[in-house]
Amino acid sequence: MQNLSEISGNIVDVLNNRIYTGTIHIVDGIIRSIEENTNSYNNFIMPGFVDAHIHIESSMLTPYEFARVALLHGTVATVSDPHEIANVLGLKGVYYMMENAKGAMLKFNFGAPSCVPATTFESAGATLSASEIDELMQRDDILYLSEMMNYPGVLYKDAMVMEKIAVAKKYNKPIDGHAPGLRDQQAANYIAAGISTDHECFTLDEALDKIKYGMKILIREGSAARNFDALYPLLKDHYNECMFCCDDKHPDELLLGHIDQHVKRSVALGFDVMQVLKVACVNAVKHYKLKVGLLQRNDSADFIVVNNLKDFSVQQTVINGNIVAENGNCFLPKRSHQIVNHFNTTKSTATDFAIKAKTDTINCIVAHDGQLITGNEQIKCKIENGFAVADVSKDVLKMVVVNRYQSTKPSIAFIKNFGLKYGAIASSVAHDSHNIIAIGSNDDDLCRAVNLLIENTGGLSAVNGNDELVIALPIAGLMSDKDCETIGQLYGTIDRKAKEWGSTLRAPYMTLSFMALLVIPQLKLSDKGLFDGWEFRFTELFV
């Protein structure tokens, strides 16, 4: 990595809403002076992009490998919630992320996950108590309490929830929200409790409502949830109250772009470029008090150089005065990654997945393409020798969740709309507890798909007789120790297999990973059983 001592160009001063020509002088990674001049330049020097809410784990990459790609797209900082690894490894997981990020140059800004585990109706690998939150929050490098998903807990003043909120307030650090669909007085109460951001709005009205009560809105466009089209009108009058984020970004899509994509789309829609850059580069820095420079004297020398303010094609990314990426090449050296995990279950046999038919009618989960929400349909099940079995002709597949933290009996259900005609697919990325979740057309393939993950201590697998593929995710069963190109391509291969075997879903592994997410209704499956998200209680498979 080369050290930069000076650079000239069109300087985009977003803070002061002006563009001027000049030369920036850098000493020890700090902008010591900026000389204005009257030269003419082709390049634009501007603050780097910030992703205001992301779970790095969803990229299946370590923070270091994530940085090696995100830096190419002009991202200089993220607000990273290590919620996924915390559900597997607790505090140890959070510290792993912080340790791994060292030397990655990109400023990750981790927070303290507020909701581990997400519910008591599933077996997570760890819990984070209020005192552990306190241990995190007293650190200078933990900047906020992240994603308070338990909004009923906030509204009804659950003791544990209030304790965690009190810890954040004690250290005067912001608290992030997560309250899809919350409106009116309930939204006002949630916000009055001290929650300052939300990244879950899916309609403009909802966002305007929350802004009215003082919230900052994160316009999210990632691999899993896409809200840009609904929310971009906020950029007109509410650019001071918005930030951009991805929340979840898969490796194949990270290769294509990051926050630069939000920016290009916004500018193409005709929004004022300086206002868009305020949303993309400045607001998160101010809200979270990130140590990220904004092209002012005495700021750390964090910025990007782009060809113009339309394409935002990144020529250089500079962090602390180091050129970390240039024209599609990242200068971070390759390195190996320490493996940490929490995987402690014995292999299954196919008979573990057999289920006696108590009646001939079942509550069947109905997946919806591109949505986290599911339906519940009462259907006649196919019965063979007294056992309820998958019925490929009706697209009714068997789904199982296997506790990966200890050996217990799997939970079993049925699901429609995955479309698989052959084989089975499985994943140890299964929000929020990240047990093993699998869907199959027959018990043998289903069992093999699960066991492949146990052998590899986590990952994604696809099995159809002798045709099998596994992407190992040995770090917490969530992340690979490989680089983004390798994982992006492997992800492409395994996704293709599921589609070749009949899946009609846009992203079968992504949909699979949300089928155990109990907090989003209606019918879901945890390792402990079939769960009705509207009633917020377990329910019976057989009617």
Add this chain to the structure above:
Amino acid sequence: MQNLSEISGNIVDVLNNRIYTGTIHIVDGIIRSIEENTNSYNNFIMPGFVDAHIHIESSMLTPYEFARVALLHGTVATVSDPHEIANVLGLKGVYYMMENAKGAMLKFNFGAPSCVPATTFESAGATLSASEIDELMQRDDILYLSEMMNYPGVLYKDAMVMEKIAVAKKYNKPIDGHAPGLRDQQAANYIAAGISTDHECFTLDEALDKIKYGMKILIREGSAARNFDALYPLLKDHYNECMFCCDDKHPDELLLGHIDQHVKRSVALGFDVMQVLKVACVNAVKHYKLKVGLLQRNDSADFIVVNNLKDFSVQQTVINGNIVAENGNCFLPKRSHQIVNHFNTTKSTATDFAIKAKTDTINCIVAHDGQLITGNEQIKCKIENGFAVADVSKDVLKMVVVNRYQSTKPSIAFIKNFGLKYGAIASSVAHDSHNIIAIGSNDDDLCRAVNLLIENTGGLSAVNGNDELVIALPIAGLMSDKDCETIGQLYGTIDRKAKEWGSTLRAPYMTLSFMALLVIPQLKLSDKGLFDGWEFRFTELFV
């Protein structure tokens, strides 16, 4: 525009599946020789991208203005079906597109629209008879019969359809298909009739079925329909039988990319780059016998220069030896555009849109976000003084279609799921006949939105009391005479208005434009009345 006489670099010879270093010598726009050498270069010279099926009209730009943006993204050719303008202006429309494209450098390759009008249940502005198709097909610059949507007509050997097919065969030109969901023997029969491509597959199975019977499959990813995720597995074993296309591309999205986006995504997923480029650059050239060079000796000098084979960031686009675009700048001079139109209706009054309630129950159209298909829900309607009216509290809005080719009474229906709480929106882009379609919360705004389009002889409008906006589309009521940045930004502004007034749809004007498309079920509205697409006949508004 600068003439190029020689260029050196890594030459990507997709036809022969090799990359080598060398210098290309160009005389009079033709590659006269290519000298191999052993130098080292940073740039890659490769064939340009081809969009194998697009309606240029959907960009709301003239072909010339479309080119000024598409060239930046490395597109050198399109296979362009002037179906939209033909529905408005017949042959005259087709010739307008060909005339306007002159000097645009991009090779548009227009075809003869096969299905004008689309049905007899609506008033289009023109018809194209078999003899008019013959007039087109005998021209050297009309290369194919485009998009045979009337697949029942093919299967049941409708005389008019067979006559058009016979014309194409007489001139030995390919026939494009359009047969969403057609399978097995029906697909085989459709293909056996001489239809050689399809761009409507939405599942992998369907595509494999059609390939089995000898069809070429176009993997479509545009603004309206997105099938890349479902179909990309074809790139593995079927790269010889596939092409890429957009079908419809809106101006705001055209600014962001074109076929280069298909290519980047495919390569990120791990597909062999030479096979991907075969799909993106070569297959359409061969299938349609396009006069587009492929970097061989004696080919016309059509190619692009990119930074690498991962980002495909376009440094230069060269057509017939001219550098037409470079680093985000297009060298085509600005110019004005001739206006042609077919708009002949008198203004409405609000009372034209009043409708007496015959009963208290109606067949209500149900829009689905992101889909062309609609539902039919029988609901109680709100009645005021004996008239059925919009009921914003239940999200039941009034929808009207006004014949734009002659003054007749409007047809009236009701629709759910647009979400508008105030005002009205209207469009003269309304597939396939492009009459005026409007949706509103009250008759006054509805009427004003319609009349704004009549005053402007076409466009998109939004009206909420005194707050009104119109994007004039004076060319056939479909296209602007302005440039892409202007239209992209205006489109952003009007889309934002609809969302600010309550619409929860991802793209309200896009959804609106398909609510009169009778060939896609279930309930639609033409200028002649409410239409049931399953029964393929008119139906009653009042139950």
